[in-house]
Amino acid sequence: MISFRNDYSEGALPEIMQVLHETNFDQTVGYGLDEWCDKARAKIKDAIACPSADVHFLLGGTQANQTCISAFLRSHEAVIAVETGHINVHETGAIETTGHKVLTVMGKDGKVTAAQIRCVVEAHTDEHMVKPKMVYISDSTEIGTIYTLQELEEISACCKELGLYLYLDGARLGSALTAEGNDVTLSDLPRLTDAFYIGGTKNGALFGEAVVLVNPALKEDFRYLIKQHGGMLAKGRLLGIQFATLFTDDLFLRAAKHANECAAKLKKGLAECGVTFMADSVTNQQFPIFTEAQIAKLAEEFMFERWANVDADHAAIRFCTSWATKEEQIDMLIQAVKSL
C-alpha cells in the first residue's frame, strides 16, 4: 500500500534526522532561546532579506494561525478568508474559540481577490457588526493554486489602503515558491505582508512552522501569546535545529521542488490517460476526478483522500506528493490509472 494521502506521512528529511542525532546530548536552554533557534532565525531573516523581522517557531499550522490572529486582533475585530480557507473549515473553530469571527468571500480559483476584500469592508459599516481588520490568505491554497506576484501586490495595496493586516499562511509555501509559473520569492513576502509563516511540517520537518512578524505593531509580547496558546516547546531547540537545517543549502526549496516535480509528472501522466481535474493545481496536491468504481479500484493499492463529490457517479480525490515521494511510486500510480 503506497500512500498519497498527505505530505506528512513520513518522518523527516535525513539531513534533519542527522542533526537531531548529532546534537542529542548537547545541553541547551529551553523555550526557543537556544543557539540553534538563534541560528535558524538568522538564516530565515537572511533568506527573506528582512533583518528587522521577528521570527518565532511554533509547532503546527492551526497553532500558528490561532496564535497570530489572537495576538493581532482586538476582540471585535474579524479576519477575512476565502470560504475554503483552512481557518474557516479545518481548524475546529480555533479562531472563533479565541473570540474572532472569520468573514468569508467566495474566492476565485481558491484565492481571495482585492475586490472581494473591499466588498467585505464596505459591508461592515458600524459597531453593530464586527470590524474587518485582517486578511488571511494561503499560498499555495487549499486546492493547490498559487498567487501571482501581481495578485499579491493588489491584495497588499488594498489592505494597506483599508487599514487591514495581511497575513499569509505558508503551510505549503515551499511548494508554492517552487511551482511552475510562480513569480513570487521569499524576499517579496516581508514587503507585501504584515506577517506570514513558513511551513515545515508539510515540507520535510518532523513538525514546526516559522512565524515571521514584519509589521512592528504586531511584534510586542508575541512570546506571551505563544506560551498562552500552548506553543512554547520546552525543547525549543528541536525547532531551531530543523529550520536551521531546512535553510542550509536551500534544502527547504529543494525538498519542495522535488514534491512539485513528482506532482507534475503525475499530473502529466494522468492527463495523458484522459483524466480531468477539479482544479488546475501546479503544486504538490492534485485533484483528479474518477468514477466511483475507479476510486474503489485505486483504493486497493493506494491511499488518498476523497475530496469532493462531482456528480452521482464521480468524485475528486486528492493525491499528495512530498519530499519523500519516490519516482517509482508515481510510475506505479500512473500505471494503475492506465489499467483502470
Place this chain on the structure above:
Amino acid sequence: MISFRNDYSEGALPEIMQVLHETNFDQTVGYGLDEWCDKARAKIKDAIACPSADVHFLLGGTQANQTCISAFLRSHEAVIAVETGHINVHETGAIETTGHKVLTVMGKDGKVTAAQIRCVVEAHTDEHMVKPKMVYISDSTEIGTIYTLQELEEISACCKELGLYLYLDGARLGSALTAEGNDVTLSDLPRLTDAFYIGGTKNGALFGEAVVLVNPALKEDFRYLIKQHGGMLAKGRLLGIQFATLFTDDLFLRAAKHANECAAKLKKGLAECGVTFMADSVTNQQFPIFTEAQIAKLAEEFMFERWANVDADHAAIRFCTSWATKEEQIDMLIQAVKSL
C-alpha cells in the same frame, strides 16, 4: 419629523409605565428573585402552556442570544443560522467572542430550511471541523417573513433526528404570531423548540426579553451564565413588572397586532402607489424600493433605515411600525409617497 426607523423609538406601553410608577417605592429582593418576576414567569408558562419550562428575564436580544448559546454549547460546537441572521451579522461577533462558530446557510425568504440544516451537518464529518449542535432561527425573520407551522415542524423534526438543539429568537415574536397568515401559537413553541425567547424591547417594553428553557438538559446553572454575561439586573423586578403586564389581558399580542395592522395599511397604501418591495413581509417591517431621489425626498419628513442597494439608482428602505405608531402617521407617509 416622524420616525419609522425602528420599533424602539418610544418609551413603553402606558400600562407598563403605570405599574412601574405604582410600585416604585415597594421594596423587593434583587436579581429576578422577587414576586413580580415570579408572577411574570407564571403568566408566561401559562401562556405557552408549559408548566415545566424555566423562564429567565434578560435585558436585550444580543445578550439573550449570547447567554443562551454560550450556556448550551461546548467550545467546539457551532450554531447554524441563515446568512442574514442577527447573530451572524448584527451582534458584533457576540457569539464568536464566547468561542462559537456561526455556520451559515443561504436560507429561503430569510428562513432556514430543514434541507439546508441537513446539508451543513453532512458536511461536518470529523474533529478537524466544528461540530454543528444547534440551529438558530428568528420568527419573524430579519426581512419580516414568518415561519409556517409546517416549516417549524420540519425543522424541529430534523433537529431532533440530527441531535441538534433548536433555538428561536423571538425579538419580534409578537409580530410573527399576530401576522396575517400565521398559524403558529405560543403554545406550539415548547413542543417544537429546545429554547426560545419572547421579545419585549421591540414590542412595548422599556427593555427585556423572556428566555424560555424547555429542554431540561439546557436548564442547569443558567443563572450563572446570566450573571457572567452581565445580564443579571440588580432591580430585576423591572423585568418582572414589564412581562407580568405584557402577559395580562393579552397586551403582548394586542400591542404586536396594532403594529402589524399599521404595517399592513402602509403596505397596501404603497402598493396602490405602484411601489414594489424587497421582500413580501407580513409583519411590522416593510421594505419598499424607491429611487435615490425619492429616498432623499422622503428623508426630509420621515426617518427610516436604508436597507440594501437594488441597482445603481434604486434601494430598499425599511419602514418599521410599532405599538406606538399612530394611524395618522401612516396616512401622512402614504400621502408623502403619493406626492413623490
Place this chain on the structure above:
Amino acid sequence: MISFRNDYSEGALPEIMQVLHETNFDQTVGYGLDEWCDKARAKIKDAIACPSADVHFLLGGTQANQTCISAFLRSHEAVIAVETGHINVHETGAIETTGHKVLTVMGKDGKVTAAQIRCVVEAHTDEHMVKPKMVYISDSTEIGTIYTLQELEEISACCKELGLYLYLDGARLGSALTAEGNDVTLSDLPRLTDAFYIGGTKNGALFGEAVVLVNPALKEDFRYLIKQHGGMLAKGRLLGIQFATLFTDDLFLRAAKHANECAAKLKKGLAECGVTFMADSVTNQQFPIFTEAQIAKLAEEFMFERWANVDADHAAIRFCTSWATKEEQIDMLIQAVKSL
C-alpha cells in the same frame, strides 16, 4: 418587613420617574445616540471637569467592568485587584470568561496599596506568566471604606511608573464622594485614573452606569465592545434620561449623601448600644457584629445580608441604606437593636 438588604430594593428617584413619564412618547434614535444621552454626556463631562473624556452608558456594574477590561487588555494581560474585589469574587468569572486573569493582593481596609501593586508587577518577570497591565479599585470598597486623595495619588503615580492602567469601579462612587472624611472629588478622577465608572444602579437610577474613558488609548472602538458584550440598550435614551437627571441640581450627590446620613445615624445608634463592627465604614454599608440569636431575632422584622462569620456564635451582617431609606426606618432598626 423593612429591607436594609441592599441599595437597589426600590425603583428610582422620583425626579427620574418623572422625566421617564414625560418623555415616554417622544421618538428618539436608538443605541445611545439620542439627544438625552448627548445631554447626559455633556453634564457628566462638566461635573468631572474633563471635556476630552468619552462617556458611555452601560446597564450594570458587572457589564461595565467586563466591557472595560476586555476592551483595554490584550489576552495575556491581567488586572490587579484586592482579594475582596467585586471582579474577583462576585461576577461569576465575567473577567476570566473574556480571557483575563485577576491577580489579587491582600489589601488594607479593603483597599489596594501602591506597595502591593509594585510587588505583583515585580513577581511577574517573563512570558511564562501573565503580564499585569491594569489596576482595579472600587470607591467605596466592598466593605464600605473609602480611598483618601493621597492614597489615590500614590496608586496613580505607581501605575503611571509601571505602565499600568488605573480603573476605578464607582458602583458606589456617590456614597464615597459624600462620605464623612472624603477628600476626593469627581474632578480628581480624570487626572488620577485612565477610566472609571459612575454608578447609577446603587444611587437612585432604575439601572445604568456611566463609563468615563480618559486615556485616549482606551477610547478606540469602545462602542463595538459595548455591543459585543450585550450592553448596547436599544432604547438608549433611558440611560441618557437617568444620568441627565442625576447630574441636574446635584441630584447624584444629594441622593448619596442622604444614604450616607442614614447610615451614619444607624452606625452611631448601634455603637451607642455597644455594637461592634467588622469594618469602620463611613458610607452606606454598615457591618455590625451580632450573636446568632440576635441575628435571628432581627431577621423577624428586617431584611439584611449575612456577611461573614466572626466566631462560632457571632457573625457580621450588612445593613445597607439608600436614597430611599426613611429616617423612621433607621429609628425602628435602632430601637429593635436596643431591645435585643
Place this chain on the structure above:
Amino acid sequence: MISFRNDYSEGALPEIMQVLHETNFDQTVGYGLDEWCDKARAKIKDAIACPSADVHFLLGGTQANQTCISAFLRSHEAVIAVETGHINVHETGAIETTGHKVLTVMGKDGKVTAAQIRCVVEAHTDEHMVKPKMVYISDSTEIGTIYTLQELEEISACCKELGLYLYLDGARLGSALTAEGNDVTLSDLPRLTDAFYIGGTKNGALFGEAVVLVNPALKEDFRYLIKQHGGMLAKGRLLGIQFATLFTDDLFLRAAKHANECAAKLKKGLAECGVTFMADSVTNQQFPIFTEAQIAKLAEEFMFERWANVDADHAAIRFCTSWATKEEQIDMLIQAVKSL
C-alpha cells in the same frame, strides 16, 4: 558549563532516537490514528491497569492542561489549585484565556489538602460567584514534594463527595512514582482521579504528554478539543513512537529513577556540606539555599534557576537532574559546593 537548569536540556533517550530513526521512512496516517499511537495507547492502558480509559497524546504540559480544563468545564465553572500550581502561575493565563477562573488555596508542602478544597466549595454559595467544579493537583509538585496514597485517597473522596472532577498534572509523574517514600502506583491513578496526564517531555521524550481520561463523562469529543487548541500533531506517530518506547521494558520508570538517584546523591552531598533547603524534595528538583556570593560563584561553572529570595543575602536556587544527568556531573557539583 554543566546545566542543572531543568530536565529538558538534552534531546531524547537513545532508545527513542533509535526508533525514530528506524521508522523514519515508514508511511503512516496522521493525527494520532496510526499504529504506533495504537500501540502506545495499549501499553499505557496496560501499565495503568485500566482498559476502559481513553488515552490521547498532546505536545506539552500547558497544552494538556488547557485542553483538558476547557474540555471538562462549562464557562462558569472553576478549577481549584494550590497557589504555586503551574496553571496558576506559569502558563500565562492559558486557563483564563479559555474562560475559567483558577481558585487558589495556600496548600501544605506545595500540596492541596482535602480540607482546603472543602473550604473553597463552601465559600462559593450562589450564581454570583464561579462554581468550583474541578481540582487540579501535580505529582510531583512544583517544589518537588509528592502526594502520599492516603492524601490522594482523601482528596479523591472529597472530590467525589462534592461533585468535583479530580485532575492530576503528571509533568513529573515518573519522578514522583519512583521517589523514595512514594507509595502511589500508576494503577492507583484511574481509581483516584477523573483524568491525568503522564509527562514525557521532562522524562526523556523529545516532547509529549499522554492524557488519560478515566471518567466516561469527560471523554466525549475530546479530539475536537485537541484540534481546536492546536494540539493535534500532523505526524502524530512521533508521539506514539515515543510513548510506546517509554512504556517498553519500564523505560519510563527507569529514566525517572535515574534522575531521582542523581538528585538524592546531590541532596546528600550538599547536606553533608551543611547546605539547607527551601523544601524537602524527594524528587529530581532540589532547592538548596546559598548566599548571593556563593550563588555567583556557582554560576561560573553551572547553570541553574534562581528560585526564591530567602532574605537580603540568601536565595534558594534549583538544581534539576534528569534521565541524562551523569554521576560525574553530580560529583563535580558537590565538589564545587565543598570549595565554596
